[in-house]
Amino acid sequence: MKRYAIPLGIFAILLVFLGVGLRLKPQEVPSPFIGKPAPAFTLTRLDAADRTFSPQEMRGKVWLFNVWASWCTSCRAEHPVLVDFAKQATVPIVGLNYMDTRDEGGRWLDKFGNPYALSVFDADGKVGTDYGVYGVPETFVIDRQGKIRLKLTGPVTPEIIQKTLLPLIRELSHA
Amino acid sequence: MRDRAAALLLCAALAPGHAQTADAALDHRVQRVTEELRCLVCQNQTIADSHAELAVMLKHQVRDMLARGATEREAVDFMVQRYGDFVLYRPPVKAATWLLWFGPFGLLLAGLGLLFARLRARQLDIESDASDEELPA
Numbered sequence: 001m002k003r004y005a006i007p008l009g010i011f012a013i014l015l016v017f018l019g020v021g022l023r024l025k026p027q028e029v030p031s032p033f034i035g036k037p038a039p040a041f042t043l044t045r046l047d048a049a050d051r052t053f054s055p056q057e058m059r060g061k062v063w064l065f066n067v068w069a070s071w072c073t074s075c076r077a078e079h080p081v082l083v084d085f086a087k088q089a090t091v092p093i094v095g096l097n098y099m100d101t102r103d104e105g106g107r108w109l110d111k112f113g114n115p116y117a118l119s120v121f122d123a124d125g126k127v128g129t130d131y132g133v134y135g136v137p138e139t140f141v142i143d144r145q146g147k148i149r150l151k152l153t154g155p156v157t158p159e160i161i162q163k164t165l166l167p168l169i170r171e172l173s174h175a
Numbered sequence: 176m177r178d179r180a181a182a183l184l185l186c187a188a189l190a191p192g193h194a195q196t197a198d199a200a201l202d203h204r205v206q207r208v209t210e211e212l213r214c215l216v217c218q219n220q221t222i223a224d225s226h227a228e229l230a231v232m233l234k235h236q237v238r239d240m241l242a243r244g245a246t247e248r249e250a251v252d253f254m255v256q257r258y259g260d261f262v263l264y265r266p267p268v269k270a271a272t273w274l275l276w277f278g279p280f281g282l283l284l285a286g287l288g289l290l291f292a293r294l295r296a297r298q299l300d301i302e303s304d305a306s307d308e309e310l311p312a
Contacts, residue, residue, distance in 0.1 A: 029215060029258065029259060029261045030259055030261070031259065032255070032256065032257070032258070032259040099228070124232075125232050129232070129233070129236060129257060130257065131257070132257040132258050132259075134215035134216060134229055135215070135216060
């Protein structure tokens with residue numbers, strides 16, 4: 001019996017390592033931005049090339065910054081969730097239309113609904129790069145002081161809204 | 176961006192020899208920097224190797240920065256600021272990565288320790304066997 005103890009023990013340890021490894025999500029890269037001020041920018045609005053927006057205008061508000069594009073298929077899946085969320089009108093969502101064209105971006109919103117207070121137009125992806133965007137859609141929660149408090153990579157789901165976003169937004173709004 | 180490209184083209188047209196060597200040097204530096212950076216969409220490729228849209232864009236970004244006179248260190252720092260240590264193929268040595276850097280050496284030492292302990296135990300066994308044999312005689 002005793003001679004099996006050591007191989008069995010090693011096997012158990014291996015199993016634990018494998019189990020932990022399977023649960024890791026390497027595609028979720030920890031963002032270096034959490035707790036840091038949201039990078040400043042000035043971009044034109046998607047719907048009006050002559051009007052600009054910069055995040056400083058949102059000072060004093062809790063808001064969501066959502067990176068999307070008309071070419072992005074997971075954004076399509078995420079979109080109805082955002083439209084629903086916008087109807088509850090908890091906090092404004094600002095969209096970053098990422099590496100898209102004004103035409104296609106605009107048409108996409110016309111077709112599927114527009115959950116955004118406004119979208120800004122980042123044709124060459126420079127602002128996206130400043131926010132460390134690597135997989136659209138991405139969503140940032142920004143607090144009243146203009147600091148990034150949370151970053152989500154991938155589509156927002158109703159579950160994420162209930163379990164993560166709403167509690168955090170409630171907490172930040174009272175802070 | 177487009178203006179700069181046009182200016183570069185113009186320079187290249189006016190002074191072909193010079194522009195070519197400068198370009199080759201820049202290419203070389205871009206290559207060196209992007210080989211150190213992980214493409215975040217296709218995580219097992221470097222930015223230099225990847226043809227993903229993001230990688231191509233970041234390659235342009237690095238080239239832009241270097242062409243403007245940034246050092247290679249600055250270009251790498253620019254990426255780390257945005258994407259975290261994860262973009263580095265050579266993770267920095269710090270408390271969180273000690274296990275990663277020194278773990279294998281630790282395992283090696285542990286293995287060697289075990290090996291020597293075994294060898295010594297065997298040696299003692301053989302010696303005691305030998306003395307056992309001597310007894311009856």
